[in-house]
Amino acid sequence: MPDHDSTALLSRQTKRRRVDIGVKRTVGTASAFFAKARATFFSAMNPQGSEQDVEYSVVQHADGEKSNVLRKLLKRANSYEDAMMPFPGATIISQLLKNNMNKNGGTEPSFQASGLSSTGSEVHQEDICSNSSRDSPPECLSPFGRPTMSQFDMDRLCDEHLRAKRARVENIIRGMSHSPSVALRGNENEREMAPQSVSPRESYRENKRKQKLPQQQQQSFQQLVSARKEQKREERRQLKQQLEDMQKQLRQLQEKFYQIYDSTDSENDEDGNLSEDSMRSEILEARAQDSVGRSDNEMCELDPGQFIDRARALIREQEMAENKPKREGSHKERDPGPNSLQPEGKHLAETLKQELNTAMSQVVDTVVKVFSAKPSRQVPQVFPPLQIPQARFAVNGENHNFHTANQRLQCFGDVIIPNPLDTFGSVQMRVPQTRRKPCPWWSAKTPRTSLPPAPRGHHQPLHQSPCRPPRASPSTFRHPFPSLDGLPVSESNRCSHRLLLGKDRASPESLDLTRETTSLRTKMSSHHLSHHPCSPAHPPSTAEGLSLSLIKSECGDLQDMSEISPYSGSAMQEGLSPNHLKKAKLMFFYTRYPSSNMLKTYFSDVKFNRCITSQLIKWFSNFREFYYIQMEKYARQAINDGVTSTEELSITRDCELYRALNMHYNKANDFEVPERFLEVAQITLREFFNAIIAGKDVDPSWKKAIYKVICKLDSEVPEIFKSPNCLQELLHE
DNA sequence: AACGTGCCTG
DNA sequence: CAGGCACGTT
Numbered sequence: 176m177p178d179h180d181s182t183a184l185l186s187r188q189t190k191r192r193r194v195d196i197g198v199k200r201t202v203g204t205a206s207a208f209f210a211k212a213r214a215t216f217f218s219a220m221n222p223q224g225s226e227q228d229v230e231y232s233v234v235q236h237a238d239g240e241k242s243n244v245l246r247k248l249l250k251r252a253n254s255y256e257d258a259m260m261p262f263p264g265a266t267i268i269s270q271l272l273k274n275n276m277n278k279n280g281g282t283e284p285s286f287q288a289s290g291l292s293s294t295g296s297e298v299h300q301e302d303i304c305s306n307s308s309r310d311s312p313p314e315c316l317s318p319f320g321r322p323t324m325s326q327f328d329m330d331r332l333c334d335e336h337l338r339a340k341r342a343r344v345e346n347i348i349r350g351m352s353h354s355p356s357v358a359l360r361g362n363e364n365e366r367e368m369a370p371q372s373v374s375p376r377e378s379y380r381e382n383k384r385k386q387k388l389p390q391q392q393q394q395s396f397q398q399l400v401s402a403r404k405e406q407k408r409e410e411r412r413q414l415k416q417q418l419e420d421m422q423k424q425l426r427q428l429q430e431k432f433y434q435i436y437d438s439t440d441s442e443n444d445e446d447g448n449l450s451e452d453s454m455r456s457e458i459l460e461a462r463a464q465d466s467v468g469r470s471d472n473e474m475c476e477l478d479p480g481q482f483i484d485r486a487r488a489l490i491r492e493q494e495m496a497e498n499k500p501k502r503e504g505s506h507k508e509r510d511p512g513p514n515s516l517q518p519e520g521k522h523l524a525e526t527l528k529q530e531l532n533t534a535m536s537q538v539v540d541t542v543v544k545v546f547s548a549k550p551s552r553q554v555p556q557v558f559p560p561l562q563i564p565q566a567r568f569a570v571n572g573e574n575h576n577f578h579t580a581n582q583r584l585q586c587f588g589d590v591i592i593p594n595p596l597d598t599f600g601s602v603q604m605r606v607p608q609t610r611r612k613p614c615p616w617w618s619a620k621t622p623r624t625s626l627p628p629a630p631r632g633h634h635q636p637l638h639q640s641p642c643r644p645p646r647a648s649p650s651t652f653r654h655p656f657p658s659l660d661g662l663p664v665s666e667s668n669r670c671s672h673r674l675l676l677g678k679d680r681a682s683p684e685s686l687d688l689t690r691e692t693t694s695l696r697t698k699m700s701s702h703h704l705s706h707h708p709c710s711p712a713h714p715p716s717t718a719e720g721l722s723l724s725l726i727k728s729e730c731g732d733l734q735d736m737s738e739i740s741p742y743s744g745s746a747m748q749e750g751l752s753p754n755h756l757k758k759a760k761l762m763f764f765y766t767r768y769p770s771s772n773m774l775k776t777y778f779s780d781v782k783f784n785r786c787i788t789s790q791l792i793k794w795f796s797n798f799r800e801f802y803y804i805q806m807e808k809y810a811r812q813a814i815n816d817g818v819t820s821t822e823e824l825s826i827t828r829d830c831e832l833y834r835a836l837n838m839h840y841n842k843a844n845d846f847e848v849p850e851r852f853l854e855v856a857q858i859t860l861r862e863f864f865n866a867i868i869a870g871k872d873v874d875p876s877w878k879k880a881i882y883k884v885i886c887k888l889d890s891e892v893p894e895i896f897k898s899p900n901c902l903q904e905l906l907h908e
Numbered sequence: 909a910a911c912g913t914g915c916c917t918g
Numbered sequence: 919c920a921g922g923c924a925c926g927t928t
Contacts, residue, residue: 796912
């Protein structure tokens with residue numbers, strides 16, 4: 176260690192006072208001098224004698240089980256939601272058909288043999304693809320239909336893909352031996368008639384290429400095109416055949432249905448009150464007719480949205496059909512046997528209902544559990560500290576509870592409503608308290624008239640003694656996860672304030688929460704998707720939920736990689752985004768002195784270069800600067816307020832210092848500040864306090880000792896921060 | 909020399 | 919928050 180004091184003395188003369196301390200960020204290299212000094216400091220400050228340097232083994236996601244349950248539930252619910260999106264609508268029908276196949280199994284052999292099970296769903300799929308492909312080719316290959324894709328569908332797609340490939344090869348060979356007398360228009364027709372074997376994108380590129388090609392090559396393309404045309408015609412014939420078979424099967428089923436149900440149902444059908452059967456047959460017949468009577472182009476005209484509408488109607492009808500026999504009372508037992516169409520729809524509806532019920536009830540249970548814990552004075556009853564040690568980092572939906580409506584109001588999109596506390600004036604500006612002793616400024620409960628009111632609108636107990644802030648102040652920020660620590664924080668204060676719960680967890684939270692996370696997700700997603708060619712036609716709202724990796728894999732699987740921009744091929748970003756800044760700020764709650772290597776691992780989605788690295792380092796430098804400025808400011812303020820002992824200095828989630836810091840690093844207040852940060856902040860504050868009290872601030876380099884202490888207090892940053900999507904995960908759950 | 913840090917400034 | 923600077927460390 177160089178002699179900082181001498182250098183500082185020298186530089187004192189200079190215009191700029193240099194207070195470089197060369198704080199090393201590696202823990203192991205701290206000098207013995209500082210270790211001793213620190214020990215002295217702490218023993219002086221901290222009679223309890225707990226050791227600062229205790230290494231905290233951070234147990235990640237200690238509450239993971241609960242959060243996972245919720246996450247899974249929500250995701251499960253989402254997958255159903257996804258299934259209700261326009262595109263997957265077709266998949267629902269495919270699922271129905273598949274279900275039918277499974278359910279009926281041996282009892283309905285005709286169904287299996289009819290081709291409805293495979294070709295039928297294939298038709299659906301391809302209809303949709305070709306339909307959308309004309310407007311926006313990539314949509315066909317977009318992953319939006321994938322989440323619900325079954326193994327069955329996958330296999331089918333593979334087969335299809337192979338078939339298409341083979342066809343292309345054959346066509347090329349054929350085209351080489353064919354006469355070059357084919358009209359150019361053939362290509363156009365082919366694209367419209369049989370889009371399923373030549374991907375729209377391919378056709379498009381072909382078209383583009385053609386314009387640039389010389390005459391000779393154009394001819395060979397025409398040959399190729401005509402060959403394909405023939406092949407498509409053949410396929411089309413086969414398809415028609417299959418569809419006609421399907422029609423037959425459906426008619427048979429319809430007849431069966433009518434036999435089972437009395438004439439009332441039949442009348443309903445005619446009235447437009449469609450039963451499940453007529454609904455199904457309507458869809459399929461429409462298709463069959465399309466394929467037979469119209470051009471294939473028209474066949475593609477079916478709006479994908481109609482699928483979902485029909486699917487919904489189908490489910491409704493199924494439910495109605497389900498209830499009917501019950502109302503009739505005596506027919507209860509007779510249904511399952513002869514009714515061959517009931518089981519599949521029933522099964523789907525029941526599964527859906529069951530899943531939704533389970534999910535909902537579990538979610539409600541979880542939430543109610545947390546909320547019911549709120550009024551109790553004993554948090555540990557619900558979250559015993561020892562069961563969830565080190566829960567300073569919570570990735571749990573329950574953590575949203577400490578958000579309040581007002582806080583959340585501050586973060587709609589990027590519109591931040593300024594927190595009055597953000598403009599908290601400097602110490603010197605403040606009117607000295609009339610008095611002191613018992614009214615430390617750092618307590619939120621301190622009735623500081625010079626300060627704006629607390630932003631969350633909680634009511635302070637009228638006769639609560641403001642003199643014992645941490646003990647008596649209900650913490651509106653308090654979260655239900657206590658942390659295990661061994662820090663020299665005033666034990667009584669910590670314990671008491673841990674027991675306090677926020678009392679204003681507003682009811683509109685769930686709503687706000689949704690909007691908040693949506694806005695965040697939108698920001699994240701739009702950022703990623705803005706570079707992405709795979710789904711150009713999709714508004715961000717539909718694309719939000721998709722992870723980049725999913726899109727990537729989709730593109731990789733199904734698209735010509737050469738068509739993909741460098742961005743979609745790799746998640747690496749050229750520069751740092753506002754979200755990276757936000758993430759860095761949240762990381763500051765854990766580490767004040769991250770090494771550049773650490774930054775590289777935690778910002779893995781950024782293409783690192785010297786500039787990026789130094790920018791990130793600069794960020795943290797700026798964070799520290801703000802942090803230490805606040806600390807000094809509040810320490811001086813405390814001294815001015817007559818505080819004489821560090822014992823009186825404690826940082827809670829209510830105190831102004833905390834709020835200032837929180838506003839700076841966690842403006843939207845959508846992240847739960849780890850308990851450890853409060854502890855570190857308290858230590859820092861006390862360090863400053865003691866130094867100032869001791870008059871050390873006359874030395875220009877007086878802060879270096881404090882920096883040295885604080886740089887040792889970094890804790891491990893949770894693993895989740897390594898994820899490029901951590902913001903979504905952190906703030907969503 | 910390259911890098912990291914803190915201070916100051918805008 | 920970033921740029922510029924001085925300085926310490928490697």
